[in-house]
Amino acid sequence: xxxxxxxxxxxxxxxxxxxxxxxxxxxxxxxxGKGDVHGSVEIDAKEKIVIPGIFNAHTHLAMTLFRGYAxxxxxxxxxxxxxxxxxxxxxxxxxxxxxxxxILEMLKTGTTAFSDLxxxxxxxxxxxxxxxxxxxxxxxxxxxxxxxxxxxxxEIGLKFIKNWNNAFNGRIKAIFGPHAPYTCTPxxxxxxxxxxxxxxxxxxxxxxxxxxxxEHVKSIYGKTPIRLLDEIxxxxxxxxxxxxxxxxxxxxxxxKERNVSVVHCPISNLKLASGIARxxxxxxxxxxxxxxxxxxxxxxxxxxxxxxxxxxxxxxxITGRADALKxxxxxxxxxxxxxxxxxxxxxxxxxxxxADIVLVDKRRxxxxxxxxxxxxxxxxxxxxxxxxxxxxxxxxxxxxIILTIDEDKILDKIxxxxxxxxxxxxxxx
Amino acid sequence: xxxxxxxxxxxxxxxxxxxxxxxxxxxxxxxxGKGDVHGSVEIDAKEKIVIPGIFNAHTHLAMTLFRGYAxxxxxxxxxxxxxxxxxxxxxxxxxxxxxxxxILEMLKTGTTAFSDLxxxxxxxxxxxxxxxxxxxxxxxxxxxxxxxxxxxxxEIGLKFIKNWNNAFNGRIKAIFGPHAPYTCTPxxxxxxxxxxxxxxxxxxxxxxxxxxxxEHVKSIYGKTPIRLLDEIxxxxxxxxxxxxxxxxxxxxxxxKERNVSVVHCPISNLKLASGIARxxxxxxxxxxxxxxxxxxxxxxxxxxxxxxxxxxxxxxxITGRADALKxxxxxxxxxxxxxxxxxxxxxxxxxxxxADIVLVDKRRxxxxxxxxxxxxxxxxxxxxxxxxxxxxxxxxxxxxIILTIDEDKILDKIxxxxxxxxxxxxxxx
Numbered sequence: 134x135x136x137x138x139x140x141x142x143x144x145x146x147x148x149x150x151x152x153x154x155x156x157x158x159x160x161x162x163x164x165x166g167k168g169d170v171h172g173s174v175e176i177d178a179k180e181k182i183v184i185p186g187i188f189n190a191h192t193h194l195a196m197t198l199f200r201g202y203a204x205x206x207x208x209x210x211x212x213x214x215x216x217x218x219x220x221x222x223x224x225x226x227x228x229x230x231x232x233x234x235x236i237l238e239m240l241k242t243g244t245t246a247f248s249d250l251x252x253x254x255x256x257x258x259x260x261x262x263x264x265x266x267x268x269x270x271x272x273x274x275x276x277x278x279x280x281x282x283x284x285x286x287x288e289i290g291l292k293f294i295k296n297w298n299n300a301f302n303g304r305i306k307a308i309f310g311p312h313a314p315y316t317c318t319p320x321x322x323x324x325x326x327x328x329x330x331x332x333x334x335x336x337x338x339x340x341x342x343x344x345x346x347x348e349h350v351k352s353i354y355g356k357t358p359i360r361l362l363d364e365i366x367x368x369x370x371x372x373x374x375x376x377x378x379x380x381x382x383x384x385x386x387x388x389k390e391r392n393v394s395v396v397h398c399p400i401s402n403l404k405l406a407s408g409i410a411r412x413x414x415x416x417x418x419x420x421x422x423x424x425x426x427x428x429x430x431x432x433x434x435x436x437x438x439x440x441x442x443x444x445x446x447x448x449x450x451i452t453g454r455a456d457a458l459k460x461x462x463x464x465x466x467x468x469x470x471x472x473x474x475x476x477x478x479x480x481x482x483x484x485x486x487x488a489d490i491v492l493v494d495k496r497r498x499x500x501x502x503x504x505x506x507x508x509x510x511x512x513x514x515x516x517x518x519x520x521x522x523x524x525x526x527x528x529x530x531x532x533x534i535i536l537t538i539d540e541d542k543i544l545d546k547i548x549x550x551x552x553x554x555x556x557x558x559x560x561x562x
Numbered sequence: 563x564x565x566x567x568x569x570x571x572x573x574x575x576x577x578x579x580x581x582x583x584x585x586x587x588x589x590x591x592x593x594x595g596k597g598d599v600h601g602s603v604e605i606d607a608k609e610k611i612v613i614p615g616i617f618n619a620h621t622h623l624a625m626t627l628f629r630g631y632a633x634x635x636x637x638x639x640x641x642x643x644x645x646x647x648x649x650x651x652x653x654x655x656x657x658x659x660x661x662x663x664x665i666l667e668m669l670k671t672g673t674t675a676f677s678d679l680x681x682x683x684x685x686x687x688x689x690x691x692x693x694x695x696x697x698x699x700x701x702x703x704x705x706x707x708x709x710x711x712x713x714x715x716x717e718i719g720l721k722f723i724k725n726w727n728n729a730f731n732g733r734i735k736a737i738f739g740p741h742a743p744y745t746c747t748p749x750x751x752x753x754x755x756x757x758x759x760x761x762x763x764x765x766x767x768x769x770x771x772x773x774x775x776x777e778h779v780k781s782i783y784g785k786t787p788i789r790l791l792d793e794i795x796x797x798x799x800x801x802x803x804x805x806x807x808x809x810x811x812x813x814x815x816x817x818k819e820r821n822v823s824v825v826h827c828p829i830s831n832l833k834l835a836s837g838i839a840r841x842x843x844x845x846x847x848x849x850x851x852x853x854x855x856x857x858x859x860x861x862x863x864x865x866x867x868x869x870x871x872x873x874x875x876x877x878x879x880i881t882g883r884a885d886a887l888k889x890x891x892x893x894x895x896x897x898x899x900x901x902x903x904x905x906x907x908x909x910x911x912x913x914x915x916x917a918d919i920v921l922v923d924k925r926r927x928x929x930x931x932x933x934x935x936x937x938x939x940x941x942x943x944x945x946x947x948x949x950x951x952x953x954x955x956x957x958x959x960x961x962x963i964i965l966t967i968d969e970d971k972i973l974d975k976i977x978x979x980x981x982x983x984x985x986x987x988x989x990x991x
Contacts, residue, residue, distance in 0.1 A: 200930070200942060201934060201938055201942065202933050204934075204941070205887075207885050400875065402879070405878075405884050406883055409879060433928075433938075433942040434941075446832035447832065449834075450836075456636050459634045498663065499667060501629070502979070505630060508633045508862070512630065512861070513629060515865060517945075544930050551931035551933065555933065
């Protein structure tokens with residue numbers, strides 16, 4: 134007798150779909166096989182495709198508040214005249230509600246875990262607690278060459294880790310989030326890495342997102358961001374780097390040698406005209422590539438099915454090969470690789486792994502006919518096919534309804550919050 | 563008293579969203595304004611975004627049957643070992659059901675009209691008649707250098723036009739569909755154009771989809787496909803060209819001078835690793851650019867919201883400008899420009915235009931908050947937000963339910979049909 138079982142589904146196991154039953158005890162998968170299983174909660178998956186939970190490995194969750202706020206602008210205007218302005222207006226309560234909306238969208242589209250780097254992170258942690266999702270959270274730090282600020286930022290980051298790491302049955306992993314090599318000095322980054330080594334924790338950072346960034350860092354330090362980070366001992370298996378668009382071949386090898394994980398955010402990278410990361414090359418080298426949406430203001434959704442399809446399509450066109458990146462490889466990037474990047478034993482339907490599992494409706498016009506559920510999922514999903522989401526062994530979404538939060542209340546609240554950003558009143562500099 | 567009214571919606575009119583009521587008489591919009599309107603059918607659009615019907619300007623509809631059939635293969639293997647093999651197995655009944663499934667998906671995602679080029683076109687026409695959608699249909703002709711075949715192909719194409727043009731209250735426009743300059747000889751294409759001139763009808767063709775095609779045509783005729791077509795008098799305002807990826811600047815100007823319309827199929831172009839068309843440049847030159855999905859086997863959906871978002875994103879990254887192609891321009895490409903390409907007075911919410919109108923649910927987690935419905939639609943749609951579809955004045959989709967066809971029956975039938983393609987039995991060479 135298991136706590137929860139999923140019966141008669143076709144499950145993504147070891148890169149392909151096979152019929153299996155799944156048994157969960159506590160928050161862990163304890164059975165995968167053909168045998169008959171029974172549990173306190175039983176889910177009939179005869180008409181479902183069963184996949185490991187999706188991991189959105191790079192977000193700024195509360196930016197849902199700015200979804201559609203600033204559009205079709207050159208990057209500089211977008212940041213300086215719009216986004217930074219409204220971000221300075223953010224109060225803790227805004228981040229709480231913005232995060233709830235982000236989690237709502239992620240749960241509805243099969244994301245069971247995410248890695249967030251933002252401000253007012255206590256509020257994000259609260260939202261994670263209430264909703265039942267899993268998260269890696271980091272306070273976004275930047276010293277901008279100011280020693281006092283460096284000290285304060287590290288204190289906030291450290292306090293956040295101490296307060297929240299392992300909260301909610303371990304659903305929160307709190308780590309460090311220094312912003313980027315152009316907003317943090319090498320001294321600060323070195324210090325952050327030292328403290329993270331002492332704590333045996335992870336570091337999440339943006340690197341090589343724009344060509345400008347690479348040129349800027351080179352002009353100041355005489356070397357590219359990746360080489361700079363390598364030189365100060367920043368790169369290892371507990372470093373997760375978002376974007377990595379502007380890399381040369383040698384830098385790719387450095388990432389591989391140091392066992393760094395990278396997060397590809399294809400839609401945001403296109404929308405901000407940043408570029409297209411060489412994901413197939415990184416993958417072929419053996420780098421652990423995972424996928425993320427980035428913030429909602431440069432996307433504008435947290436629907437990971439879009440990133441999955443986009444990742445595959447972009448690598449096909451930039452390599453000129455329609456066979457580049459198999460669908461199974463991309464689905465693995467969106468699930469297992471994200472968990473692996475942050476050292477969490479999840480993202481696989483396998484005994485001993487965390488019970489983060491997603492059920493997708495098989496009978497959809499866009500999935501018809503199904504030759505192989507793998508290609509249906511990767512190439513034909515809209516994002517509205519998810520019916521059930523199990524996280525940490527708990528059923529969080531059932532038949533498309535989120536059991537832990539009130540969707541209407543969140544939508545109403547967000548519509549009311551947007552007014553202050555629209556009018557620019559209530560400005561907190 | 564109108565036949566149908568849409569009240570209190572926010573409507574896409576002249577490139578922006580404004581509050582308006584819409585009145586329809588017969589199959590035409592006869593009122594757009596702030597005044598009170600009443601009708602035999604009344605639709606409350608207070609919680610809706612109202613847009614002109616979406617035009618999918620390049621499809622091979624029945625390829626829904628091969629959705630997911632051949633994946634992650636090099637183009638040559640994909641075509642020669644897979645797609646051409648199963649296409650030879652297609653019987654008229656298959657095309658009928660495959661087309662119904664394609665129309666089902668299009669209706670559910672707000673597409674009111676499409677342009678199809680395929681085989682067994684009588685069956686596609688029947689499906690169009692039954693479902694209530696609008697379509698431009700053409701039999702896909704290719705002479706491959708065989709004079710006898712040229713004659714036969716033209717006869718089939720001509721017969722199709724004579725049988726079906728203007729059928730179903732004008733919902734079908736039957737035109738010519740010579741396949742491409744590498745499968746049709748210049749003599750054949752010249753002849754097709756002559757006959758189309760006599761009939762005052764349109765021509766739909768694939769050109770410059772792959773680099774191979776351009777090199778191949780150059781090696782035989784000593785000039786690029788566009789220059790070859792121009793030389794034989796093929797290019798004018800009644801020519802619609804799909805793909806146009808591999809063009810030089812001068813060819814773009816030729817397309818503009820000849821008033822040719824082009825169809826951008828971004829997802830298919832990526833999936834087959836064909837390339838990325840320079841849509842912003844074509845648009846800036848004043849070429850009428852519209853959007854299409856191409857066949858479901860290289861996409862794998864007929865969800866035009868994906869093409870809309872993709873079009874915008876790709877042009878931003880290839881031009882390096884986050885402000886390239888405004889959202890309103892892309893939405894116009896997906897609606898008005900498609901109708902215009904084929905000489906149909908639709909695609910605008912305006913007095914005198916055909917009543918092809920789509921209502922989209924405003925209250926969705928992915929649209930929250932709405933600063934401007936334009937950006938919500940273009941950047942945050944999944945494709946499952948459409949609630950009502952009106953085509954030719956008739957309500958075809960109501961609250962997400964298609965009123966003209968039985969969805970379950972179609973899904974069941976398609977699942978049963980796929981078996982013959984899977985096993986390769988029943989092979990008709």
